[in-house]
Amino acid sequence: VGRSITDFVHPRDRSTFSTQISSGLGLPKVVNGTEEKEHSPNNCASSLLCRIRRYRDLCSGFGIKEKTVSFTPFLINFNLKTVNGKAVEALNLGLQATPLYSAFKTPNELVTKAIPFVLKHATNGHIEYMDPESVAYLGYLPQDLADMNALQLYHPDDLHYLRHVYETIVKEGAMPRSKSYRMVTQNGDYLKLETEWSSQINPWSQKLEFVTGKHHIIEGPLNPDVFQVQSADRTTKMCDEDKNILRENIIRIMKEMLTKSAEAAKQKKNNRCLEVASIIDNILEVGPKADDELRLEIQDTDNSCFERDSVMLGGISPHHDYDSKSSTETPLS
Structure with missing residues (x-):
């Protein structure tokens, strides 16, 4: 009081x-x-x-x-x-x-009617949203996940498979229900789950922005009390495992790998470039005419124009001097 x-x-x-x-x-x-x-x-x-x-x-x-x-x-x-x-x-x-109580009663409990929950994270792995239904299965409260990376929840030995999963998500935009893999709970043990994956693409940059997973629990952790806090020694051991390279590769895939729409736009651009290059090649193959041909055509054109102008204006053409003289001279008496 x-x-x-x-x-x-x-x-x-x-x-x-x-x-x-x-x-x-x-x-x-x-x-x-x-x-x-x-x-x-x-x-x-x-x-x-x-x-x-x-x-x-x-x-x-x-x-x-x-x-x-x-x-x-x-x-x-x-x-x-x-x-x-x-x-x-x-x-x-x-x-x-x-x-609140844990959803599990016995170690490694097989779950048949678990309520699926949604987890959404950005391309850097930062968790953006977690369903409240996940609390009874994972033991994390929403404020616990505020500064957590989603890739840290995955079992280190499953990162190779999850790398393939993320490649498929980026290429296809979604992935049907995956194989089972493991996710860590608050007490440090892992449960098994299967996930239906989807993604959100930025319509302007055509890049991946968010990955959303709808998780289905199939087997509980060894310690059924998911709210129990794991020991500091176990936390240090998990952080010291040499799996950061795989996590960085997954983040690089989400940030740099081209999505399906971006790949289509790039292919369309390449096709246009090939069409323009083909037109330029055709123009260059024809080539300009020789200088002699051009000079001859220009000379003939000038002469014909000069003759036509002289006749029309009633002038005396220099090419018809003899005819002009014979027509104007008169015999001497």
């Missing part, structure tokens, strides 16, 4: 928790130098996923400080209500917390 509720929220979830409450309360507006409250509805409800600290009881002794602090994930429903009292107007915040 008397403590802030954020003291019981996991440190990684406090920012999200505070932001959710602040957005529900709203900030006052400044109008003409004075603050005015925004008019909000009487009941304002919202929800988020976060981890709340477990109570450390005294059943096992009084050494509470030596006990490890543990957290349980909850679905928190906020309800903001305005209560009009006699003197002041109060705003009450009500929280309804529903615990």
Whole structure:
């Protein structure tokens, strides 16, 4: 009693928790130098996923400080209500917390009726969206995936196959349900799933922008409690594995490899270039006429024009001097 509720929220979830409450309360507006409250509805409800600290009881002794602090994930429903009292107007915040449990009960559980979930990431691997249905299967909350690369979720030994998958996605734009591969959960174990792949192409640049996978779980992890945090040693071991080159190759494929539409546009451009080159070759094969032929044609053309002009104007043509003289001279008497 008397403590802030954020003291019981996991440190990684406090920012999200505070932001959710602040957005529900709203900030006052400044109008003409004075603050005015925004008019909000009487009941304002919202929800988020976060981890709340477990109570450390005294059943096992009084050494509470030596006990490890543990957290349980909850679905928190906020309800903001305005209560009009006699003197002041109060705003009450009500929280309804529903615990979340792992979707698996036994190790390596075979799943037959799992709810598929969607994961969307950019060409650099940054996760853009994850369905809330994935929480019970993977153990990650949305805020856990904010700075995570989707390629880090794949099992290192499956990256060779997934490289082929991404090549197909870039070339064809989509891929039907793939073979089974492994994805890591929050506790560090891997589950098996199959995925239907699709993509989004930028209509202007004809380049790949996003890859979307609809994942179908077929087998659970070895540790069925997906919300259990993995040890630091195991995390370091996973990060030290020499698979970064394969991940970089997949990113390079998504960024640099031509999509199907870009390949068609490039082929069309090449065909036009070949047509233009063929026309230029045909012109060059005909070639210009010889200088003598050009000179002869020009001379003949000039003479014919000169003769025609002399006849039309009634002049004396230099080519008919003899005829002209014989026609004008008279015999001597």
